[in-house]
Amino acid sequence: MRLVDRLLSTIDRITPPATVHAHCDLPCGVYDPAQARIEAESVKACMEKFNGSDDVVFKSRAVFIKEQRADLVKHHLWVLWTDYFKPEHLAKHPQLPDLFWKATKAAGETKKTNDPLVAQGLLDQIAEIDTIFWATKKG
Amino acid sequence: MRLVDRLLSTIDRITPPATVHAHCDLPCGVYDPAQARIEAESVKACMEKFNGSDDVVFKSRAVFIKEQRADLVKHHLWVLWTDYFKPEHLAKHPQLPDLFWKATKAAGETKKTNDPLVAQGLLDQIAEIDTIFWATKKG
Amino acid sequence: MRLVDRLLSTIDRITPPATVHAHCDLPCGVYDPAQARIEAESVKACMEKFNGSDDVVFKSRAVFIKEQRADLVKHHLWVLWTDYFKPEHLAKHPQLPDLFWKATKAAGETKKTNDPLVAQGLLDQIAEIDTIFWATKKG
Amino acid sequence: MRLVDRLLSTIDRITPPATVHAHCDLPCGVYDPAQARIEAESVKACMEKFNGSDDVVFKSRAVFIKEQRADLVKHHLWVLWTDYFKPEHLAKHPQLPDLFWKATKAAGETKKTNDPLVAQGLLDQIAEIDTIFWATKKG
Amino acid sequence: MRLVDRLLSTIDRITPPATVHAHCDLPCGVYDPAQARIEAESVKACMEKFNGSDDVVFKSRAVFIKEQRADLVKHHLWVLWTDYFKPEHLAKHPQLPDLFWKATKAAGETKKTNDPLVAQGLLDQIAEIDTIFWATKKG
Amino acid sequence: MRLVDRLLSTIDRITPPATVHAHCDLPCGVYDPAQARIEAESVKACMEKFNGSDDVVFKSRAVFIKEQRADLVKHHLWVLWTDYFKPEHLAKHPQLPDLFWKATKAAGETKKTNDPLVAQGLLDQIAEIDTIFWATKKG
Numbered sequence: 001m002r003l004v005d006r007l008l009s010t011i012d013r014i015t016p017p018a019t020v021h022a023h024c025d026l027p028c029g030v031y032d033p034a035q036a037r038i039e040a041e042s043v044k045a046c047m048e049k050f051n052g053s054d055d056v057v058f059k060s061r062a063v064f065i066k067e068q069r070a071d072l073v074k075h076h077l078w079v080l081w082t083d084y085f086k087p088e089h090l091a092k093h094p095q096l097p098d099l100f101w102k103a104t105k106a107a108g109e110t111k112k113t114n115d116p117l118v119a120q121g122l123l124d125q126i127a128e129i130d131t132i133f134w135a136t137k138k139g
Numbered sequence: 140m141r142l143v144d145r146l147l148s149t150i151d152r153i154t155p156p157a158t159v160h161a162h163c164d165l166p167c168g169v170y171d172p173a174q175a176r177i178e179a180e181s182v183k184a185c186m187e188k189f190n191g192s193d194d195v196v197f198k199s200r201a202v203f204i205k206e207q208r209a210d211l212v213k214h215h216l217w218v219l220w221t222d223y224f225k226p227e228h229l230a231k232h233p234q235l236p237d238l239f240w241k242a243t244k245a246a247g248e249t250k251k252t253n254d255p256l257v258a259q260g261l262l263d264q265i266a267e268i269d270t271i272f273w274a275t276k277k278g
Numbered sequence: 279m280r281l282v283d284r285l286l287s288t289i290d291r292i293t294p295p296a297t298v299h300a301h302c303d304l305p306c307g308v309y310d311p312a313q314a315r316i317e318a319e320s321v322k323a324c325m326e327k328f329n330g331s332d333d334v335v336f337k338s339r340a341v342f343i344k345e346q347r348a349d350l351v352k353h354h355l356w357v358l359w360t361d362y363f364k365p366e367h368l369a370k371h372p373q374l375p376d377l378f379w380k381a382t383k384a385a386g387e388t389k390k391t392n393d394p395l396v397a398q399g400l401l402d403q404i405a406e407i408d409t410i411f412w413a414t415k416k417g
Numbered sequence: 418m419r420l421v422d423r424l425l426s427t428i429d430r431i432t433p434p435a436t437v438h439a440h441c442d443l444p445c446g447v448y449d450p451a452q453a454r455i456e457a458e459s460v461k462a463c464m465e466k467f468n469g470s471d472d473v474v475f476k477s478r479a480v481f482i483k484e485q486r487a488d489l490v491k492h493h494l495w496v497l498w499t500d501y502f503k504p505e506h507l508a509k510h511p512q513l514p515d516l517f518w519k520a521t522k523a524a525g526e527t528k529k530t531n532d533p534l535v536a537q538g539l540l541d542q543i544a545e546i547d548t549i550f551w552a553t554k555k556g
Numbered sequence: 557m558r559l560v561d562r563l564l565s566t567i568d569r570i571t572p573p574a575t576v577h578a579h580c581d582l583p584c585g586v587y588d589p590a591q592a593r594i595e596a597e598s599v600k601a602c603m604e605k606f607n608g609s610d611d612v613v614f615k616s617r618a619v620f621i622k623e624q625r626a627d628l629v630k631h632h633l634w635v636l637w638t639d640y641f642k643p644e645h646l647a648k649h650p651q652l653p654d655l656f657w658k659a660t661k662a663a664g665e666t667k668k669t670n671d672p673l674v675a676q677g678l679l680d681q682i683a684e685i686d687t688i689f690w691a692t693k694k695g
Numbered sequence: 696m697r698l699v700d701r702l703l704s705t706i707d708r709i710t711p712p713a714t715v716h717a718h719c720d721l722p723c724g725v726y727d728p729a730q731a732r733i734e735a736e737s738v739k740a741c742m743e744k745f746n747g748s749d750d751v752v753f754k755s756r757a758v759f760i761k762e763q764r765a766d767l768v769k770h771h772l773w774v775l776w777t778d779y780f781k782p783e784h785l786a787k788h789p790q791l792p793d794l795f796w797k798a799t800k801a802a803g804e805t806k807k808t809n810d811p812l813v814a815q816g817l818l819d820q821i822a823e824i825d826t827i828f829w830a831t832k833k834g
Contacts, residue, residue: 025247026482028462032455038447045445060338060755061762061806065443067339078217082243097236104221108164111339165343167323171316177308184306199477199616200623200667204304206478250478303664338755345756356634360660375653382638386581389756442803477616484617495773499799514792521777525720528617582760584740586733594727601723621721 044119600675739814
């Protein structure tokens with residue numbers, strides 16, 4: 001058995017207990033609901049541009065650019081929910097599972113409408129998540 | 140106001156009620172937990188290849204390819220959870236939020252270890268999701 | 279010359295003969311035509327949704343979501359053809375090169391039409407590939 | 418010539434003057450240097466995790482996750498520089514071209530080192546860009 | 557039935573025959589084997605950098621950056637093979653299916669070794685494809 | 696402290712001076728303005744296809760495929776500007792910052808119009824960059 005491999009397998013045997021209980025993917029530990037909020041603001045802006053335009057080509061660009069932005073909102077929310085939040089947060093904030101489920105569903109709904117109220121509802125849910133997030137940061 | 144635009148805005152006014160209550164993103168309506176399962180099998184296989192190899196370059200490739208596969212597992216699970224499952228499913232299967240949260244966290248944990256038991260645990264959770272998924276399909 | 283580097287170059291000198299003849303990219307060895315099939319079912323569903331809708335915005339979403347799904351079909355088929363299938367499979371199933379060429383071209387064609395028959399033709403070709411795939415698995 | 422096409426071409430003939438002079442891609446008009454800052458904080462955190470770890474597998478994960486984060490920093494900075502900033506901003510802030518060039522090069526350098534000072538230098542340049550960005554927003 | 561929809565469905569009924577027989581995805585008609593060649597040159601350069609370096613972190617970066625470049629080589633070759641080449645080209649150049657199969661497999665092999673000869677072999681196959689490609693362009 | 700880790704940290708201490716002053720991301724050293732030019736030719740072709748078509752579905756596909764191609768043009772130009780070009784090039788070719796800024800902005804503008812003259816203007820700017828690029832290669 002080679003030296004490098006012996007070292008690798010040794011380290012491997014030693015580290016799992018530590019890593020298996022970690023809660024983010026590197027873990028690098030950097031999270032910020034602002035990432036979801038910024039993309040959601042873009043979703044809302046795309047709707048307003050869509051509604052304010054007479055150009056059928058522009059309107060179709062607004063629709064698929066909004067689609068991509070809404071996907072990013074969902075991705076950033078999923079990462080927060082799966083990687084950042086821990087059981088102890090859930091104990092303090094039992095509304096989190098439902099809040100994230102509804103917020104990500106709302107992000108999906110923004111793809112299907114150009115009603116800015118739907119995007120505003122998403123932004124309100126992200127603001128609620130943001131408040132809880134920073135509360136957990138303060139501990 | 141142009142004709143096309145008048146048509147667009149008319150259609151827009153009429154469709155939101157329908158679309159706002161839809162639950163998948165097109166909606167195309169095609170979902171299958173097999174997508175998550177296949178990537179999770181790849182994650183487990185990468186761990187076994189890692190453990191069975193003497194080649195330090197191969198081992199590092201196994202680590203970052205596993206990382207990408209685990210990201211796909213998370214993505215496919217998130218899509219199922221957010222886009223496919225509806226409140227009526229949740230009423231029948233109250234364990235769903237916790238099951239998806241743990242499964243996606245397990246997918247994140249597979250990035251941090253090369254212990255195939257962690258990948259097997261992920262595969263078991265996906266199998267549980269798969270059973271519920273097909274039960275909801277039968278109605 | 280450093281120890282780690284000496285180990286790396288030693289291992290490097292030893293492993294190429296083995297890896298150069300391997301046929302998948304890690305190799306993790308996990309393949310499943312279901313990945314292409316699921317995306318192709320989504321392509322067909324997008325066409326049916328397109329044909330069944332009165333909403334010009336929804337119709338354009340169906341078109342570009344279908345485009346993305348068709349790209350995934352092509353990708354999954356290419357990976358099967360390039361990474362999974364080996365010369366010995368080709369010897370037993372000489373129709374494979376033409377079958378994959380036509381199936382991937384059919385996937386491209388589904389982007390240009392909303393005729394579900396074109397998507398069904400693609401699904402039939404994927405089913406044919408699936409049959410051969412599992413036959414090669416049994417050896 | 419079909420009605421829809423006639424409408425499309427008419428609108429096309431009319432809109433270019435307006436769109437050709439627009440400066441962001443939809444334009445949705447939402448920009449925020451926080452996107453680059455958050456990824457750069459992640460880059461710095463990856464370096465610190467790399468330096469603080471004994472696990473050779475974890476260290477290699479830190480390296481390639483940092484690589485991806487640094488790519489996102491570059492992307493977000495490029496978008497700000499190309500899509501948000503306009504000639505009138507450049508007139509008021511002549512240091513912008515050099516500042517963005519150095520900041521994106523610094524982001525590239527963070528891939529090649531695990532010295533947190535290099536990441537901090539990048540964060541300082543992003544902070545400088547952030548100050549100018551918000552000054553231009555106030556007009 | 558709405559006017560726009562009637563127009564859409566009319567156009568739909570009329571266009572399939574044309575589009576179903578088209579051979580590239582928009583079709584935009586722009587292809588160039590240089591895209592695959594440039595990425596393959598990068599793959600070879602990554603190997604040389606890997607072999608010429610003493611830095612274990614740099615060496616692992618070379619490995620995963622090479623992996624990404626090799627994926628791009630495969631993608632560009634697949635697009636050429638599936639989207640550009642037509643049955644009439646195949647009739648004139650019967651070696652094409654085997655040439656593309658071997659070239660894409662060679663691209664996969666460059667991920668598993670740091671032997672520049674393997675990358676050179678890939679470059680030679682791309683050069684062969686390039687010669688045939690431009691011959692078909694002259695008609 | 697483990698042997699591998701000691702080696703890693705030793706190498707780390709030694710290499711930064713060298714890498715911090717490098718100017719491309721691996722560095723693999725392979726760059727070619729042809730990558731931006733090929734995507735820009737595709738952008739122009741998409742516009743011509745858009746203008747030459749009566750099919751409203753095809754026209755919307757042309758618009759979003761063009762959008763993706765224009766993004767690739769921007770990406771390839773950004774990489775050239777940030778990763779390839781060095782202060783000494785800037786000293787010899789002081790027009791570079793403005794040329795790249797305008798070319799990437801022109802790429803953004805091609806998303807908003809179907810006027811091939813805008814795409815041709817982009818191609819002309821890429822040709823100018825190409826001339827300078829190869830001049831710097833000759834030294």
